[in-house]
Amino acid sequence: MTKLILRDVEIHKGFLDRAAQEHVLEAVRGVVLAAPLFQPDTPYGKPMSVRMTSAGRYGWFSDRSGYRYAQRHPSGVDWPPVPQPVLDIWNRLTGLQRQPDCCLINYYGEGARMGLHQDRDEADFAWPVVSVSLGDPGLFRVGNQTRGGKTESVWLESGDVVVLGGAARLTYHGVDRIKFGAGSLLPKGGRINLTLRVVD
Template sequence: MPLRLPNINGFAASELRGMRVFGGLLDAEAQERVVADLRDVTAAAPLFSPVTPSGKAMSVRMTSAGRFGWVSDSRGYRYSETHPDGVAWPAIPQSVRNIWDAVSGTAREPECCLINFYGPEAKMGMHQDRDETDFTQPVVSVSLGDDALFRVGNRTRGGKTESIWLRSGDVVVMGGEARLLFHGVDRIAEGTSTLLKSAGRINLTLRVVS
């Protein structure tokens, strides 16, 4: 069953430092379809708790779908063709691929769908997405579940930042001059969504890796 999206032509997107923010792009039915498909992904490639190269545990749990997945451990941050358990990542669900096709503006196919689960206390420090080869290709971010305070900075660390609340069904496209902006998640507003069975937020980021 294809994911039904509003007509992107004419669907108003706001901007945050060059990032395109499609507020409420996914309706309730579309969100439920994606979450159901993600359960199949996590059954094949379970969520795991990554650690930084210095050995510090990250507060998010993650897994991936697609040709590549993103991993972090004592060997560093990198893409891998296998889950830490050694199995190949499952395919990116068509419901998620449809979002990429609708908003990415590129003919390239996504090679990785990174799936981050934020519990109520989880955060993500300011960082750049720069482990990919081709920075002309965008990163598409999908929010599902509880609201998240999303902060965007500059192409170098430090300086003034701006923040917005991302809600369930919002989609952000980081491309062009905004592709390498530092960004992060400061906090999760527990209880702001009933989409997930437990409190928290799922964030999907779709990328071209090679």
């Protein structure tokens, strides 16, 4: 395991070994069974290229009304609890007693991407955001505190964990593309990203 710093963003390469990745993946599958993946629309009416679901007190949601947190899955069911193996990652990296309110689960299929954005729908930016990569490699791009300017990129592999906190909390970031089918964790290919956030 190695730790990289890219524009104040912490990247913990190889944080989860293969056994730990499989353990987390099994927990994520339980969440998806209870709260199936869905494809939200952006406020502009265009479907997002990723499919998503959530665990915790809140789930992240988007439609023509805007980006926001919701207390229930679009089907009306409550979001399942954040699995303990996922909480363990938060605890190991942050050392905080405060637990995340939301674990956003994004699935990147072939051709999926995530444009540069800030995570700023939360009430208090003093809390970090912890992001876990599983499956196929994704090209992670890091920008600045404001839109525009030069960016830097790094490939995130399965088991890598990113922490956006402190000076990097509102850094623009995104995933330009994935190497679909290049990983071996997901039998049918694709990338799963788990994002842990304190909402209130």
